[in-house]
Amino acid sequence: MTATAGVVALRYEPGALHAIDQTELPWREHHLVLRTAADVADAIKRLAIRGAPLIGVAGAYGVALELGRDPAGLVPACELLATARPTAVNLAGAVDRVRAAAQAATGDPAAAALAEARAIHAEEEAASAEIAAHGAELLAEAGARRILTHCNTGALAAPGRGTALAVIAELAERGSLEKALATEARPLLQGARLTVYELAHLGIPHELVVDSAAPGLLAAGAADAVIVGCDRVAANGDVANKVGTYGLALAAQAARIPFVVAGPTSTIDFATATGAEIVIEERDPEEVRQAAGQRLTLEGTPCRNPAFDVTPAHLITALVTERGVLRSPDAASLSRLRAAPGV
Amino acid sequence: MTATAGVVALRYEPGALHAIDQTELPWREHHLVLRTAADVADAIKRLAIRGAPLIGVAGAYGVALELGRDPAGLVPACELLATARPTAVNLAGAVDRVRAAAQAATGDPAAAALAEARAIHAEEEAASAEIAAHGAELLAEAGARRILTHCNTGALAAPGRGTALAVIAELAERGSLEKALATEARPLLQGARLTVYELAHLGIPHELVVDSAAPGLLAAGAADAVIVGCDRVAANGDVANKVGTYGLALAAQAARIPFVVAGPTSTIDFATATGAEIVIEERDPEEVRQAAGQRLTLEGTPCRNPAFDVTPAHLITALVTERGVLRSPDAASLSRLRAAPGV
Numbered sequence: 001m002t003a004t005a006g007v008v009a010l011r012y013e014p015g016a017l018h019a020i021d022q023t024e025l026p027w028r029e030h031h032l033v034l035r036t037a038a039d040v041a042d043a044i045k046r047l048a049i050r051g052a053p054l055i056g057v058a059g060a061y062g063v064a065l066e067l068g069r070d071p072a073g074l075v076p077a078c079e080l081l082a083t084a085r086p087t088a089v090n091l092a093g094a095v096d097r098v099r100a101a102a103q104a105a106t107g108d109p110a111a112a113a114l115a116e117a118r119a120i121h122a123e124e125e126a127a128s129a130e131i132a133a134h135g136a137e138l139l140a141e142a143g144a145r146r147i148l149t150h151c152n153t154g155a156l157a158a159p160g161r162g163t164a165l166a167v168i169a170e171l172a173e174r175g176s177l178e179k180a181l182a183t184e185a186r187p188l189l190q191g192a193r194l195t196v197y198e199l200a201h202l203g204i205p206h207e208l209v210v211d212s213a214a215p216g217l218l219a220a221g222a223a224d225a226v227i228v229g230c231d232r233v234a235a236n237g238d239v240a241n242k243v244g245t246y247g248l249a250l251a252a253q254a255a256r257i258p259f260v261v262a263g264p265t266s267t268i269d270f271a272t273a274t275g276a277e278i279v280i281e282e283r284d285p286e287e288v289r290q291a292a293g294q295r296l297t298l299e300g301t302p303c304r305n306p307a308f309d310v311t312p313a314h315l316i317t318a319l320v321t322e323r324g325v326l327r328s329p330d331a332a333s334l335s336r337l338r339a340a341p342g343v
Numbered sequence: 344m345t346a347t348a349g350v351v352a353l354r355y356e357p358g359a360l361h362a363i364d365q366t367e368l369p370w371r372e373h374h375l376v377l378r379t380a381a382d383v384a385d386a387i388k389r390l391a392i393r394g395a396p397l398i399g400v401a402g403a404y405g406v407a408l409e410l411g412r413d414p415a416g417l418v419p420a421c422e423l424l425a426t427a428r429p430t431a432v433n434l435a436g437a438v439d440r441v442r443a444a445a446q447a448a449t450g451d452p453a454a455a456a457l458a459e460a461r462a463i464h465a466e467e468e469a470a471s472a473e474i475a476a477h478g479a480e481l482l483a484e485a486g487a488r489r490i491l492t493h494c495n496t497g498a499l500a501a502p503g504r505g506t507a508l509a510v511i512a513e514l515a516e517r518g519s520l521e522k523a524l525a526t527e528a529r530p531l532l533q534g535a536r537l538t539v540y541e542l543a544h545l546g547i548p549h550e551l552v553v554d555s556a557a558p559g560l561l562a563a564g565a566a567d568a569v570i571v572g573c574d575r576v577a578a579n580g581d582v583a584n585k586v587g588t589y590g591l592a593l594a595a596q597a598a599r600i601p602f603v604v605a606g607p608t609s610t611i612d613f614a615t616a617t618g619a620e621i622v623i624e625e626r627d628p629e630e631v632r633q634a635a636g637q638r639l640t641l642e643g644t645p646c647r648n649p650a651f652d653v654t655p656a657h658l659i660t661a662l663v664t665e666r667g668v669l670r671s672p673d674a675a676s677l678s679r680l681r682a683a684p685g686v
Contacts, residue, residue: 181647184529184631184639184640185555186527186529186553186554186555187553189639189640192631192632192639192640192644193639193640196640196641196644200641200644205645206644206645207645207646207647208631208632208640208644208646208647209631209647210529210530210554210586210631210648211529211554211555211587212526212528212529212586212587212590213586213647213648213652215589215590215593215652216586216587216589216590216623216649216651216652217647217649219589219653220623222647243553243556243559244555244556244558244559246558246559246562246594247555247557247558247590247593247594250558250593250594251589251590254593280559280563288527288535288551288552288553289535289551291634291635291639292634292638292639294634294636294637295635296527296532296535296536296634296635297369297527297532297536297551298539298540298543301535301539301543301549302548302549302550302551303550303552304524304550304552304556304560304565305552305553305556306556306559306560308559309556309559310559310562
């Protein structure tokens with residue numbers, strides 16, 4: 001197999017966005033039919049649609065859908081959608097683009113909004129393919145054949161084949177992958193539920209580990225590189241990503257193996273100077289008290305549940321974008337990337 | 344409350360060892376009645392009895408029980424029990440002591456074995472109290488009031504009040520604790536199930552986090568110190584402990600806060616030169632595929648499931664034993680500890 005046959009996370013049809021409900025995977029492939037901005041915002045909030053690039057595209061379609069129903073609905077729809085998740089910059093960015101297109105339209109604003117949403121979708125699909133190619137080249141050059149990844153960054157996280165998982169899929173297609181190691185990604189288990197599901201569909205040899213096993217396995221030489229996605233990249237190269245990413249970066253550094261971050265340039269937030277400024281979403285403690293609906297601890301136990309953590313730029317070997325690879329990303333190299341045409 | 348009221352993990356009565364089945368906590372306080380070495384070995388293997396010091400004591404009683412039933416049963420019972428878990432040195436050490444006492448007995452070997460098991464039990468209880476006092480002094484001096492701990496190291500892990508969790512309990516008694524942060528400790532959730540249960544019984548303010556959230560929280564200043572137990576300490580100070588410990592040590596170093604290991608000297612294995620020689624138990628992959636009996640991933644997913652990892656001595660700020668505190672433990676300081684009378 002060369003792609004996640006049958007796994008299409010989002011599909012727009014006139015009047016509705018069809019989305020796999022990712023909270024039900026891998027047990028049930030249930031498709032949601034989202035007709036309003038509120039439907040889309042709700043699906044994003046409860047993680048039925050997730051992954052920074054994918055929620056950006058979903059948010060864009062959400063604005064277009066609402067405008068098709070109610071020509072006066074633009075501003076509240078944009079506010080609702082832009083704030084459905086606080087950490088990913090893609091979401092606010094995509095919503096802003098669709099709003100601007102609708103407001104600038106000389107003809108039908110709803111048609112202009114939909115055209116912009118489709119354009120964003122197509123751009124992200126193209127970005128996924130470029131990221132896969134650049135990342136596979138980087139890792140193949142490094143001789144990395146056993147790759148550890150965190151959370152889910154495949155077709156269920158970003159249009160096309162995703163980001164970090166697209167790199168792994170591309171390496172496998174090129175015959176350069178021995179095995180993928182997937183962390184489970186507590187509390188919501190996107191690794192155990194979604195990445196394993198995608199890897200199984202792709203026919204890629206893989207092993208699942210609990211999150212806290214990864215540092216010791218890296219120290220013992222069980223992987224040649226770590227690759228993860230990103231929810232937001234600050235202007236200095238600090239990366240906010242799924243909680244647990246920072247610990248993997250520390251462990252990769254200690255094991256002297258590459259720690260690679262993959263994401264489209266839409267994930268870079270030049271308005272945020274450093275990772276210290278990124279608002280870390282704190283989610284419902286009940287997510288920690290349960291796993292896949294099973295209670296794990298005493299009822300009402302107080303919990304901390306940060307959804308993300310920040311990995312400082314100095315721990316990042318390379319940032320792989322659709323525009324190429326930044327080695328040791330920092331404010332200067334990101335600034336050059338921004339100045340390049342088309343960014 | 345000043346102690347885990349009602350939580351007595353092990354109790355010997357003539358002909359039987361009574362043990363709380365820790366696999367059923369915190370939902371059900373079910374007491375096992377173990378009458379043979381095989382009963383005890385089985386309880387250790389399936390983690391109904393766990394924690395390096397506690398399984399040492401259980402193993403000691405197991406030998407005595409078997410000898411009380413069958414005077415010829417000494418050697419096979421010792422072999423069965425000493426190998427019930429591969430990583431903890433206490434178990435083999437305690438079993439050897441009871442065997443030697445039985446073999447050296449001039450009177451009834453079974454009575455000699457039981458007396459030795461009781462002596463080991465009493466020594467471990469005394470060690471717990473000493474560890475608590477030394478550790479609390481160390482952390483109070485460091486001004487650490489918010490302490491992160493991993494897995495379970497309380498009364499359910501070691502006779503008395505335990506090891507690392509005994510330090511936290513002692514700090515709380517002295518009015519020097521603001522809060523304990525407990526990691527859940529996947530896959531078997533000893534933190535979520537057992538540490539939270541003990542902290543709730545002790546009336547100690549606490550918060551539960553998923554394992555991978557700890558490094559980011561430490562970087563953000565959420566705790567002043569990390570304290571963990573140990574399953575085995577090598578002669579050079581490298582520490583094997585519950586999987587995830589190594590990642591916490593890296594994160595504590597990066598956050599410039601103390602990383603403290605607490606355990607009785609019975610945990611030190613002078614026959615093992617470094618952590619590289621420690622055999623890491625690889626457990627059933629089904630533990631990774633499930634949480635508290637709930638399936639988390641596709642059936643048959645290949646998994647790695649190391650039960651422990653190794654933290655190199657250079658990451659350890661202090662080793663707290665019943666004989667005092669070793670700062671920056673290494674081969675020389677451990678060797679001096681060994682040479683001290685009574686070790």
